Amino acid sequence: MTPEIGIVLAIIAAAVALFISERLSIDVVAILIMIAFMVTGILTPAEGLSGFSNSATITVATMFIISSAIFKSGALNNVGVVLTRIGRKNYLLCLLAVMVISGTISAFINDTAVVALLMPIVIQVSRDIKISPAKLLMPLSFGALMGGICTLIGTSTNILVSGIAEAHGLAPIGMFEMTPAGVLFLLTGVAYIFLAGRHLLPSRATAQDLTEEFGMGDYLTEIVLLPGSPSVGMPLRNSGLVQNLDIDVLQVTRDKQYKLKATPYTILRANDVLKVRCDVHKLKKIKDEKGIELKSERKFKERDMRAGNTKLYEAIVPPSSYMVGKSLKELDFRAYNHGATVLAIRHRDEILHEKLTHVKLASGDVLLIAADKEQAQKLRYNEDILIISETERSPYDYSKIIPVLLISAGVVTAAATGQVPIVLSALVGVVLLVVFKCVRAEDLYKTIDWKVIFMLAGVLSMGVALEKTGAAKLLSGLLINSVGVYGPHVLMSVFFFITFMLTNFMSNNATAALLAPIAIVAAEQLGISERPFLMAVTFAASLSFMTPMGYQTNTMIYGPGNYRFSDYLKVGTPLNLLFWLLASLIIPFFFPF
Template sequence: MTLEIAIALGIIALAVILFVSERLSIDTVAILTMVLFMVTGILTPAEGFAGFSNSATLTVAAMFAISSAIFKSGVLSSVGIALTRIGRKNYLLCLLSLMLISGGLSAFINDTAVVALLMPVVIQVSQDIKVSPSKLLIPLSFGALMGGICTLIGTSTNILVSGIAEAQGEESLEMFEFTPAGIWFLLTGILYMFFIGRHLLPNRGVSEDLSESFDMGDYITEIILLPDSPSVDVPLHKSGLVQNLDVEVMQVTRNNERIQVFPSLILHANDILKVRCSVDKLKLLKEEKGILLKSERKFRDRDYRMNDSKLYEAIVTPNSYLEGKSLKTLDFRSYNYGASVLAIRHRNEIIHEKLAHVKLSAGDVLLIAADKFQGEKLKQNDDILIISQTERSSYNYGKIIPVIIISVGVVMAAVLDLMPIVLSAMVGVVLLILFKCIRIAEVYKAIDWKVIFMLAGVLSMGAALEKTGAAKLLADYLIYGVGEYGPHALLSVFFFITFMSTNFMSNNATAALLAPIAIVTAKELGVSVKPFLMAVAYAASLSFMTPMGYQTNTMIYGPGNYRFSDYLKVGTPLNIIYWILASLILPLFFPF
């Protein structure tokens, strides 16, 4: 154990603690780790920043843009239509079709985009066939994860492992090298969900009335602001109604005309305000000076429909700008043209009070009140995903054909070894821009920069492990402990450690840590590195035991009204089955 190794392992241990604790965002931890390696002299600036120019990072960025172009063209709209038709016939057929469709799409398109496309459809289908969304959303996410491991571009983890191998002098992984074993994992997973997993899924019904779904036991009432009210001639967001009583102003009527509600609206005497509040706040409202109450009644979804407004259910997407920020910090109402948040479903808790101060997390579900104009703006907001509406994107025939040709060309160029995948993907993006299938501004917007910075950062961990000899040291420990049982046992250990780790920290960070150790272990044993690399790549993406194990698991957590235990109950047997399966088939597809 040298000083350099001790420093490198210390920095990585700190990174792992921060990854698991989630005190900082994943990309922040990755960049912090990269900087620490350079500051301590473990890596030179050139070595530290090399992750930004790594082929894996550039390929993932290009694939984000290509996936966005496919999504925007409307070519996938027919998938939603087909799934709706199947779902209305039979639940089991819907379950099977859902996993096959999500798995097939995720092999070539970003799995987060696939889940974002299909989630609103699945929720609508569940209502049509009278089945709880909790019976379909886990199969949707799991199917996307299973399909993503079937090709090189199916998940960023596969691309990352290939990039690490190439950086350490090994052959890069080919496009369909993942496919034979990947299909085994996909079919096994589907059979498990069909015969076993579906019986372990919870059955938590969700009311079609969103106000009931969010337990909105509130009252609505109309109040008249009398001339002596302290709220007269005061901006709405600074009035006592909002500041002291925390009531939600749904509508303002002045001189028999409705006025758009926004935070800086100046309230006038004799304004009629329709407000929503709890029973306790209603009592306080009756005692408020300068307020005359009219009739009060229970809040219902129809209260917004009658006022040319709707209730929208939306989730905070992974890596969203909203993560870690409060509605007050975001100035959510002004930012979204007057749309207001009525409730937040955070994990298993539904929050109604002091919403402005709640820090948002990925997977949180927001109940939003908005009129038609505000609703359209919400749908264009990439930081949230509207899941209560199933309006499909229209076909853009001018874009569909070139998008399909270019996307297929990107894959075939890599398969036929005409050019590396990083180059074919970049050429594809350029062609999509030239053929006006996607604008350059949309390319920048489509790229998830948090993922790009995270990839660049975690690549430095692998470089530090390899350069300092820490990877060799850890490999020696593994060989000393398990090596006497042969490479098959070590392969099984790598798969187990990887899928266990990725359930509690970033799958890409897990792959970046273990791939260099896997390479050194194989070399120390004098066997092929390929089976060990593939074990890390597959296991890092097959994460089913926790909602934070993978982005798509986080996305479905709130909409499915799941609990942490649901993932353990359904995902643990599947992960054990995959562990046994991988130990048996990986040496057959990738001989030592």
């Protein structure tokens, strides 16, 4: 143990703690790691920043663009139609279809995009056949995760480990090198969910009415503005109702017939009827002071909102959203979306109704939004939010389907033949997408999940620091001395176990970047092939089922499925242990020592 190794291990330990605590976003933690290594002198600036020029980082960025082009072309729309038809016939058949379809598509397209595409359809199907969405959303996420390990481009983790292997002078992972073992994992996982896991899935009743589901009974009402109210004659934004109370005005009814859109500049008049979101109990206590009266004690339902040309929408904040970590006030959400109003926020197990403008949004948060047709259309075009309470999407350009699919197939084929590296074929594919106007050049930056890119660049510095200081050799030596005496099969199994346990609580990419260099050094010290150890890390890093934060898709389904943390443990723990046993048997078979 040298001082340099001590510094590296201390930085990594602090990073792991930050990853698990989720106090900072994963990309920020990754960049802090990189900076810490450079500030302490462990890495030179060139070494620390080398992750940005790494082929894995560039490949992942290009695959985001290609996946987005396929998604936006509408090429996958028929998948939703097929799933809907199957789902309405039989639940068990639907369960199989959800996992097989999500797994198959995720082998070639970013799994987060696949879940975003299929989630609204799955929720709608579950309501049609009158079962809880929780019965299908977890299988959807798990299927996407298992499909991602079937090809090199199935997930960014596979590409990351391939880049790490290449940086150590080893052969990169082939396009379909993981496919035989990956398909076995997928089939085993589908069988587990179908035979046993489905009985462990929660069956919580979900209300058909969104106002009931979000507990809006005491937060939606109508008030009448009395002639003596100090708000009469004022623009809505200057009214004491808005300035001094936690209240949102959704609609103004004037002269009992004219329904006006509530804008900041709407001038309030005596006897206006305001449809509002607020704490009704607090409002009752101060109604005389504000010159208002409650029009009715009746609790509002979703149908009451529709009567005023306003509809309720359930929307989720996806992992790549610009909104993550920001409040509605910072985002100026209502102004940006032409007046669409957030009525409630479901964050993990709790539903928030008050002081919504100050709540910091997190990935997976579900928003209840009131919007008219114009506002709803704006929301559909907003890529930072995903409406999940309906299957209608923004218009697709179907003329782009054939060129997009041909270019994507060309990228895969070129990389699979080994004639060109994946990074080159993917870059050429992106250029062709722009040339054939399948993707606009100005939209390229929007389609890339920059948090993932910065996170990859940051965590790659861990591997460089581990190898440069000898920390990887020290850690691999400890593993070899403790379990290596039982043979490489046991050591490989231990790598798989450590990886899937870590990745359930911190970023899968960070886990892979931490353990892949150690696995390579361990194999070198034993004088055996590095492939089985690397594959153990690669497969295990993407097979995280025990926690909602283990993978982005698990986080995405948490709110819409009304899950609890314990649900992931009940369903995911047996599956992770089953895969641990399976990996111990099949990885040495497909990747001999």
